[in-house]
Structure formats: C-alpha cells, structure tokens
Amino acid sequence: MDKFSLLEKIAKKYNKKPIDKIEKILNRINIMTFGIEFLKTPLNCYEYINMGETYAITILQNIETKETIVSSWGDILEEETYCQGDNLIQCIYCGRYMLINEKDYTKTICESCKNDVG
Numbered sequence: 001m002d003k004f005s006l007l008e009k010i011a012k013k014y015n016k017k018p019i020d021k022i023e024k025i026l027n028r029i030n031i032m033t034f035g036i037e038f039l040k041t042p043l044n045c046y047e048y049i050n051m052g053e054t055y056a057i058t059i060l061q062n063i064e065t066k067e068t069i070v071s072s073w074g075d076i077l078e079e080e081t082y083c084q085g086d087n088l089i090q091c092i093y094c095g096r097y098m099l100i101n102e103k104d105y106t107k108t109i110c111e112s113c114k115n116d117v118g
C-alpha cells in the first residue's frame with residue numbers, strides 16, 4: 001500500500017479522533033512525524049501532523065468540524081488562499097477572508113464581524 005492510501009485509511013478510521021492519538025498510531029507503524037502543528041488559512045483552521053516538509057502528504061484535522069483529511073499543509077494553504085482567486089474577499093473591517101456570495105456579491109456579510117463587505 002502506498003503512503004497516501006495508508007494515510008487515507010487511517011484518516012477515515014480515526015475521523016474526528018484527537019489528532020495526537022492519530023500521530024501515535026503513525027509512529028507505531030514506523031512513520032516518522034514531528035509533532036502537531038497549527039495551520040490557519042483564510043477559510044479554515046487546522047491541526048496537522050508535521051511530516052517535516054511543506055508538501056509532504058499528511059493528515060490534517062479541521063479544528064471546528066474535527067474532520068480529518070489527507071493532503072499536505074502547503075497544498076491546503078494554496079487551495080484555500082490563492083486558488084479561490086476572484087471568489088475570495090477580505091473584510092475591510094476586521095481583515096478576515098471569506099468566499100463572496102455567489103448569487104449576489106453585494107450581499108456578502110463578514111462571518112466574523114457581521115459587517116457588509118459586498
């Protein structure tokens with residue numbers, strides 16, 4: 001089994017379980033890790049198992065939903081920052097990034113401070 005498939009299997013099995021527990025499971029099957037790190041993108045906050053490289057495949061967990069996903073933190077950051085491109089707007093009041101209202105961008109309300117940013 002390749003590493004991606006293996007991590008997906010583990011991420012699925014331990015979905016919503018504490019990420020430090022998942023790290024211990026990886027260590028037990030001889031996957032070397034470097035602790036739990038924090039990642040904040042314009043859209044989400046994650047904890048992830050540090051594999052030592054920005055684009056190394058790893059398990060991340062959304063802080064709010066506790067969903068586990070398999071990707072690299074570099075890819076997630078790019079996806080949730082740059083690839084949103086035109087769909088992303090920054091609140092002029094509090095600085096938070098969010099997706100614009102697709103139906104009517106003038107009706108975009110800041111998720112954080114509730115100001116109208118459209």
Ligand SMILES: [Zn+2]
Nearest residue numbers: 091094110113
């Ligand atoms: Zn705001």
